Amino acid sequence: xxxxxxxxxxxxxxxxxxxxxxxxxxxxxxxxxxxxxxxxxxxxxxxxxxxxxxxxxxxxxxxxxxxxxxxxxxx
Amino acid sequence: xxxxxxxxxxxxxxxxxxxxxxxxxxxxxxxxxxxxxxxxxxxxxxxxxxxxxxxxxxxxxxxxxxxxxxxxxxxxxxxxxxxxxxxxxxxxxxxxxxxxxxxxxxxxxxxxxxxxxxxxxxxxxxxxxxxxxxxxxxxxxxxxxxxxxxxxxxxxxxxxxxxxxxxxxxxxxxxxxxxxxxxxxxxxxxxxxxxxxxxxxxxxxxxxxxxxxxxxxxxxxxxxxxxxxxxxxxxxxxxxxxxxxxxxxxxxxxxxxxxxxxxxxxxxxxxxxxxxxxxxxxxxxxxxxxxxxxxxxxxxxxxxxxxxxxxxxxxxxxxxxxxxxxxxxxxxxxxxxxxxxxxxxxxxxxxxxxxxxxxxxxxxxxxxxxxxxxxxxxx
Numbered sequence: 034x035x036x037x038x039x040x041x042x043x044x045x046x047x048x049x050x051x052x053x054x055x056x057x058x059x060x061x062x063x064x065x066x067x068x069x070x071x072x073x074x075x076x077x078x079x080x081x082x083x084x085x086x087x088x089x090x091x092x093x094x095x096x097x098x099x100x101x102x103x104x105x106x107x108x
Numbered sequence: 109x110x111x112x113x114x115x116x117x118x119x120x121x122x123x124x125x126x127x128x129x130x131x132x133x134x135x136x137x138x139x140x141x142x143x144x145x146x147x148x149x150x151x152x153x154x155x156x157x158x159x160x161x162x163x164x165x166x167x168x169x170x171x172x173x174x175x176x177x178x179x180x181x182x183x184x185x186x187x188x189x190x191x192x193x194x195x196x197x198x199x200x201x202x203x204x205x206x207x208x209x210x211x212x213x214x215x216x217x218x219x220x221x222x223x224x225x226x227x228x229x230x231x232x233x234x235x236x237x238x239x240x241x242x243x244x245x246x247x248x249x250x251x252x253x254x255x256x257x258x259x260x261x262x263x264x265x266x267x268x269x270x271x272x273x274x275x276x277x278x279x280x281x282x283x284x285x286x287x288x289x290x291x292x293x294x295x296x297x298x299x300x301x302x303x304x305x306x307x308x309x310x311x312x313x314x315x316x317x318x319x320x321x322x323x324x325x326x327x328x329x330x331x332x333x334x335x336x337x338x339x340x341x342x343x344x345x346x347x348x349x350x351x352x353x354x355x356x357x358x359x360x361x362x363x364x365x366x367x368x369x370x371x372x373x374x375x376x377x378x379x380x381x382x383x384x385x386x387x388x389x390x391x392x393x394x395x396x397x398x399x400x401x402x403x404x405x406x407x408x409x410x411x412x413x414x415x416x417x418x419x420x421x422x423x424x425x426x427x428x429x430x431x432x433x434x435x436x437x438x439x440x441x442x443x444x445x446x447x448x449x450x451x452x453x454x455x456x457x458x459x460x461x462x463x464x465x466x467x468x469x470x471x472x473x474x475x476x477x478x479x480x481x482x483x484x485x486x487x
Binding site: 042046049052053055056057060061062064066068069070071072073075077078079080081084085086087088091096097098099 | 164210383386429487
């Protein structure tokens with residue numbers, strides 16, 4: 034019984050130590066300002082929006098789902 | 109009531125009162141020592157959490173939607189169901205696109221896994237799993253195999269063959285073994301490795317050929333429900349979401365959690381990287397979708413409306429990252445302007461919960477799967 038109690042306590046302590054190490058790493062990581070992060074997200078969208086077929090639709094003939102052609106398989 | 113001067117005070121009850129006093133005394137000594145260490149570690153953890161929040165708050169100089177005010181608004185959307193894939197006999201739980209932008213694999217509650225040609229709506233392959241609730245399925249990058257699993261606690265790989273005489277189930281290979289249900293799976297950059305998420309609270313990386321466990325990821329406090337791999341240019345990381353309301357970003361090589369986010373108020377059902385790899389979106393049972401920026405290390409947008417009260421089951425971005433599609437448990441698909449935070453469209457069509465949603469590899473369409481037994485292709 035005592036051994037089990039000791040083991041539980043040891044496990045709890047090692048878990049608590051791991052949690053502290055993890056939090057230290059997360060707390061001290063390098064971060065950038067939201068304004069910079071937001072600007073980068075905007076820049077990425079802007080650079081790629083022209084090629085986004087769901088925003089700037091390509092002609093129906095080039096989108097296999099929009100064109101009215103019928104697909105047949107040879108049996 | 110204090111028996112000895114060094115026994116813990118009333119706020120820390122002694123471990124066991126039924127043992128003799130000498131035993132209890134010895135245990136109390138050890139307990140006291142360990143309780144003090146445990147208490148001081150917990151105190152340190154709390155103060156570090158406070159520090160984490162302070163550091164994050166220092167950089168919170170503006171909101172994303174404010175910066176996005178200068179961006180042109182999106183026009184009207186005409187998105188309709190272009191194909192309906194019928195054939196599953198029960199709830200569709202998961203789907204994935206093949207890199208050829210045409211084939212789709214889907215899995216359902218009744219154990220069936222089907223491979224479709226989404227252009228023609230024809231079924232090309234079908235296999236019945238030995239379990240029900242096949243919650244996860246994925247297409248291999250080569251297009252030559254699929255992976256799936258669910259209540260069997262495993263992830264199995266099936267090579268796809270066009271030999272009509274060959275039984276697909278015969279070549280089945282068991283790769284992953286968890287101790288609870290498989291909730292998500294994904295091949296990495298090649299057919300050789302699979303990443304899995306499970307109800308057992310862990311994620312794991314497996315070698316397909318040998319079935320060997322290459323790395324395991326521990327940290328979630330409850331079932332892991334979803335995962336997504338970072339776009340290959342961004343390096344070896346992935347994000348997972350779980351019933352502990354946390355989204356966690358992992359280093360695939362070390363098994364270490366790099367960052368974690370806990371702002372959702374309920375289970376996170378779906379996570380998906382923004383195409384640049386610098387952010388990811390999540391969908392949750394708290395009826396919101398959220399955007400987290402990895403370099404700012406915080407939530408930067410919430411996509412919600414008072415009228416939306418049902419959970420979001422599945423999210424994905426359009427090719428440019430400007431649109432976020434969310435499938436919800438109220439049978440609808442909401443389309444969000446990622447930058448401005450507003451809803452641009454709501455899509456009706458499914459007759460039950462939307463359970464899974466993925467944009468095609470070239471962004472020309474997206475596919476949704478539902479508890480109404482069907483999949484729909486929208487464009």
